[in-house]
Amino acid sequence: MFDNIVGNEQLKATLVRLRTSGRLPNAMLFAGPEGVGKRLFAIEIARSLVCRVSENGLPCGECPACVRAGEFEFPRADARDDFKKVIFSNHPDVATVAAYNRSIFVDAIRDLEREAHFRPYEAAARVFIVDDADKMNDAASNALLKTLEEPAATTHIFLITSRPDSLLPTIRSRCQVLRFAPVSVEETERYLIETRGLPKPESELAARLANGSIGHAVALDLPEFRGRRDRLLAALTSAIDTGDRVLLLRTTEELNDAKNKDSFEDNLGILESLIHDVWSIGIGQASSDVVNTDIPEKLTSLAKNANSKNLPEWLTAIQTLRENLLVNINRKMATDALFMKMAA
Numbered sequence: 001m002f003d004n005i006v007g008n009e010q011l012k013a014t015l016v017r018l019r020t021s022g023r024l025p026n027a028m029l030f031a032g033p034e035g036v037g038k039r040l041f042a043i044e045i046a047r048s049l050v051c052r053v054s055e056n057g058l059p060c061g062e063c064p065a066c067v068r069a070g071e072f073e074f075p076r077a078d079a080r081d082d083f084k085k086v087i088f089s090n091h092p093d094v095a096t097v098a099a100y101n102r103s104i105f106v107d108a109i110r111d112l113e114r115e116a117h118f119r120p121y122e123a124a125a126r127v128f129i130v131d132d133a134d135k136m137n138d139a140a141s142n143a144l145l146k147t148l149e150e151p152a153a154t155t156h157i158f159l160i161t162s163r164p165d166s167l168l169p170t171i172r173s174r175c176q177v178l179r180f181a182p183v184s185v186e187e188t189e190r191y192l193i194e195t196r197g198l199p200k201p202e203s204e205l206a207a208r209l210a211n212g213s214i215g216h217a218v219a220l221d222l223p224e225f226r227g228r229r230d231r232l233l234a235a236l237t238s239a240i241d242t243g244d245r246v247l248l249l250r251t252t253e254e255l256n257d258a259k260n261k262d263s264f265e266d267n268l269g270i271l272e273s274l275i276h277d278v279w280s281i282g283i284g285q286a287s288s289d290v291v292n293t294d295i296p297e298k299l300t301s302l303a304k305n306a307n308s309k310n311l312p313e314w315l316t317a318i319q320t321l322r323e324n325l326l327v328n329i330n331r332k333m334a335t336d337a338l339f340m341k342m343a344a
């Protein structure tokens with residue numbers, strides 16, 4: 001079980017123990033960062049409950065029941081009404097509830113409530129996965145609470161969330177909570193090499209950029225990332241080496257251009273990681289310990305020329321800018337101010 005999922009080894013052991021000893025709770029809450037595999041864990045347990053071959057409580061992963069339990073066809077994004085029901089997998093005892101835009105419809109939870117009372121059709125148990133459970137409003141939460149209070153013995157409900165604190169405390173207290181950790185850089189790197197066939201240097205970089213999320217590592221578009229990073233690196237180079245104000249101003253124009261609006265904070269993060277890398281090489285860290293592992297010579301040469309007092313100040317300025325973004329400042333003016341500080 002969980003053979004194809006990376007990371008969170010201890011949770012795997014806990015779940016295997018609960019499952020094989022027949023003590024799997026009827027309601028569980030999987031809490032932890034985005035992209036670490038919480039949903040995959042839930043589907044794997046669903047398989048263990050519907051598998052037709054296995055006798056030890058662990059899924060075979062290959063029988064038709066195991067395969068169908070992992071096959072979901074989600075409604076089109078604009079098919080609003082289809083999100084008012086539970087969405088069944090190709091197995092009639094495994095279903096999920098998904099959010100439409102930013103909320104889970106109370107009707108979907110009422111449908112779950114109804115389905116949760118039925119006896120299983122083919123398997124020994126029924127499994128319902130509530131994805132993004134923090135997107136339930138109060139009405140939906142209260143509807144779910146009823147189901148959690150008196151679950152059918154053959155029904156298992158898994159709530160999945162990256163924001164457990166946004167759930168009603170009464171919901172949390174009815175579930176056994178498992179806390180997922182970010183996946184380590186080493187685990188992510190190994191996965192990218194062994195399972196995704198990425199070359200080592202690409203895997204190294206992607207694993208460091210992914211911040212503990214396998215999902216993010218897989219979705220990363222490295223050529224696109226490098227294109228953006230090149231521009232920020234050019235800006236940082238003029239701040240450190242040449243003092244080319246024109247290029248710096250052009251970069252702030254570009255960062256604030258309407259077409260880059262959605263990636264503004266990402267870009268800020270890239271600039272931050274470059275400055276941090278230069279700084280850490282400057283204070284004697286190995287160039288293999290940085291985020292941008294693929295450009296060691298460039299970072300080392302910037303570290304030689306940089307004024308060691310400036311770099312921490314720039315990092316603080318970025319942090320301040322990011323906090324100010326939350327309170328609705330003029331983003332363009334704030335970015336200009338940051339870059340002018342770097343050009344000084």
Ligand SMILES: [Zn+2]
Pocket residue numbers: 050051052053054059060061062063064065066067
């Ligand atoms: Zn099976």
